[in-house]
Amino acid sequence: MSVWSALAIALAGVGAGTINAIVGSGTLLTFPTLLFFGINPLTANVSNNLGIVAGGVTGSWGYRHELTGQGPTLRRLMPLSLVGSVVGAALLLVLPSSAFDAIVPVLILLGVVLVVLGPRIQGRVRRGADEPQPRWHAPAMAVGVLLAGMYGGYFGAAQGVLLMGILSVLSSEPLQRLNGYKNVLTLVANLVAAVVFLLFAREHIDWLVVVLIAVGSFCGGIIGARIGRRFPPNVLRAIIVVIGVVAIVKLVWFP
Template identity: 75%
Template sequence: MSFWSAVAIALAGTAAGMINTIVGSGTLITFPTLLFFGVNPLAANVSNTVGLVAGGASGAWGYRHELTGQAPTVRRLIPLSFIGSVIGAALLLILPPSAFNAIVPALIGIALVLVLVGPRIQAWASRDRHEQPAWHAPIMGVGVLVAGVYGGYFGAAQGVLLMGLFSALSSEPLQRLNGYKNVLALVVNLVAAVLFVVFAREHIDWLVVVLIAAGSALGGVLGARVGRRLPPNALRAVIVVIGIVAVVKLIWFP
């Protein structure tokens, strides 16, 4: 790998760390970059997942203030993300890459709709109520599990899926929901990374891992500073734009 290739991959990692912290879909930058520089697709996917753990950690830490007092909710959701990520990572090692391609754009599209109409759904569901409807919690749990499976398998736009789910089923402020998303996405990436290190070590390019880890760690810090200052409507707009880019990329430029 040349010096400039290494610089480009590290910069892609920085951009991915920022985008993942603000909304998600940073893999749509790093994964194509790795393919462009000749990294095998499976090795690119696995190495990218391992490298982006550093950015997930710095981004989650950057949102720690939004999560103050939210430990019970986080503890309830983390095991679901954990289980889902184990299933997703196992599927990546077992199934052909084309297995999920047909449904991923549809999942992201549904998530975008939920991000846009989430406040209206909340207003309707909570009308004349002072508490969340009882069915929201189990539906959210199932959604977090499914997002974990998807994130363990590939990971691009995992954040969009989670934010769509949270927007529709939670009345918490959007920035707090983004904090939830960052913690759960970190859990998914970390679990998948550990499984890849244990069971797919031969597919890991450690130079790529180091470059993406260094870049994404910086990107996570920068992304938290930017993302926490975005007003709710601006954050929704960013989520929708990135989600649309993800759908276009996955359908027309696989």
């Protein structure tokens, strides 16, 4: 690997860490970059997953103020993301990639729609409801986080968009706090998938790629958290929609 290609991969890691902290879908930057430099797709996917964990750590830490006092909620949701990511990582190792190709763009589109319609759906649900939070929201959110974790363990691109769509509809918390939830839950999914790959797919790991993306995404997570926390809710929703649409276009027309 040349110095220039290594620098390009590291810079892609910075961009991915920044995007992931703000909304997610950073893999749509790093994964094509790795393919461009001739890295095998499976090796690129596995190595990228390991490297991007570093950005998840800094991105989650950057939102620690928004997550103050949210321990009970995170303790309820994190195991679901963990279980889902284990299943998703296992599916990656045993199923052909074509198994998920058709449904992934649909899931991302659903996430984008939920982000856009979240406030309106919340308002309609709450009007006429005696309770601040309808009882069905908790189990629905649990199922959504579990499924998003499965997707995250399998591939992970735009997992943040899916989670933000689910959370924005089913939670009454401010959008920035939900972004903090998203960062923690995607970190759990990526970390678990990384452990599975370390145990069962070591032959597909390119450690130089892992280090380059890890260093880049670590810095990007810090940048993204500082930038993202300053965005008003409507701006953050717009960014989520734009990145979600880009993800769909990339996966459907430029696989």
